[in-house]
Amino acid sequence: MTRRARRTIPPRRIATSAAAATTAATAAAAHRWRVAALALMCVGSVLWAITAGTSAIGAGLAIRVLLSRVPVVSWLLPPLSHIEPGALEAAEVIVLDVRLPRIVLGLLVGAGLSVVGAAFQGLFRNPLADPYIIGASSGAALGATIGILMAGTALASPTWTIPVYAFIGSVATVAFVYALATIDGRVPTETFLLAGVVVGSFVWAAVSFLMVIAGDDLPRVVMWLMGSLSAKSWSHVRITAPYVLLGTLALVAMGRGLNLISTGEEPARFMGLDTERFKTAVIVIGALVTAAVVASSGLIGFVGLVVPHISRMLMGPDHRVLVPVSAAGGAAFMVVADTLARTLIPPREIPVGIITAMTGAPFFFYLLRTARGRR
């Protein structure tokens, strides 16, 4: 018996079974303050975004305008004093029609990309997977480029051209990848990833070709590819919101299945998961959410890769926690990044994709280094 005891208990970590019995409880308590911090971060980022900007609107006034639209709270607001006539109306337009839709879209885009990234990383058992890995980005790029080049022709109505074309391009490409990877009614994950990469490079080549012949439209194509939340209206929010909200809810509910499939398809199957159907469901939801996000805001990179990764380092790999935390974290990160994008060097705007990469990458690197030390 002593022989066994010496072998099975590692030298530095001796835990009594009584202490071990409370592991689940202590882990939950440790998570609780992190979730609270995250919620605070979300609210804080939105408040900062609504008050920051180039127009001279005081923070107090901006928040007051926002609160005046909230039922119940608006009755409790103190009466306005010493404000110039017309200033309130101008502030209302800027806060409610310019900043707010952009913030809400930022929340949706950040949440959508991060949730899909978290789900795909689990599904593909690969921490380097992101929402774009299965060809969604290249397809959207092709669609958007075609849309931009055809602007003004009969096939393209002015407002909706780019989002609709990008959405169709994205979904069609993923569907093609899926069909390509289907063998005997099953979709082997490795084949699927490979097909995504191959089809992606082919479609990117087509995009490059279109860019060469784009002529005067080239700057618009390039700007779209970099991804931006500038000049977005409530209509953009309206097309993106249903996909992101429903998709996030669905993926949160699928957390346990994601846990199982992240251990491998065969073990997941042995633990009672209908893996083929589950895979299809995750891919379809992920593709639709990604397409809806990309359609309204272009290709914003790095969020869908880094946010789930950071969330996993902070909260652990349990997808029932990881997916909602990624949603909140991605939403907050995106709003902060976009606010930086429009306030750093006024009046010029930096494409938000540049901000997400330049802030996300170093932080990610830092976490990677420290996490390795701890392990």
Next chain:
Amino acid sequence: MRVEVQSVVFSYTRRRPAEHGAGAGRSGEPGVRGGGFRGRQDSLAAQRTYQNGTNGLVLKGVSLTARSGRLLGIIGPNGSGKSTLLKVIGGVLTPLSGQVLYDGQDIFRLRPRETAKLVAAVSASEQPVFPFTVEQTVLMGRSPYAPLFGDSPADLAIARECMQRTRVCHLARRKVTGLSSGELQRVLIARALAQRPKVLLLDEPTAHLDVNFQQEVMELATDLAHEAGLTVIAVLHDLNLAGKYCDDLVILVDGQVAAAGPPNDVLTEENLLAVYGVRAIVGRRPDVDRPAIFVVSGASRDATGGQIPEGYDGIGEGSDCDAQ
């Protein structure tokens, strides 16, 4: 729970071979004899599929029976279809023909969730990618029973009990990505037990383990069979371990049952020569009345002086390049 495998034919290409009975590549039964025959070769299915070695069939009409309270070992050369057979038994791979019956019930008619309440498996190849804790990993075994959100106290209690069973409680908070092979193996067995299965499938449970862990895992497997009354089916490579611990053995060769019965009847010098192509001396263990196997030499046709029995033609099809 009694598990009956009835003339299972399986191919990874999911296509029925076009030419039944065509081609005259290989004929004749492998030259092996078995004892009590819990498993037996289904001659009809064998005749139908045995003709053409290149038709992609991995299992060519396998029949066997596993009973509760007994540890059934499946042995055989690499590529003989052992792991595939285990997956078919577990309902993960659907055979082209044949049945797998659990107390008479067809496993392929059950939903995956219901299947997982009957049968659990520990695969040899599972490598954790994400740093779940040991406790979280074992809790995953409760998935077939779990509510949509959260973990019920009952599930936590069962997970803890299963961790005690395989003695991994002290690892509860450790990450599975940082465990040794032996620790991981016991964690995965605990996870399988958390499914509260009636049938437990172990795919090479002793691979990569040191001698001590090997004994421990095999003792655990026999305990689960003899004391907990589970039907345990294990694919094994170590013939001495198989001979010592298993109640019944089945030798699988090229997708067919070559011999079946108690270890003393199955692990004979003739069978080992015929199946593995090795010359071995089979004696008695000094501790228990079970076979002890000493491999003398890995035989080629030359080494045994042309003594290879008729049924043996090397490992797979590749032993004679010139003929192809």
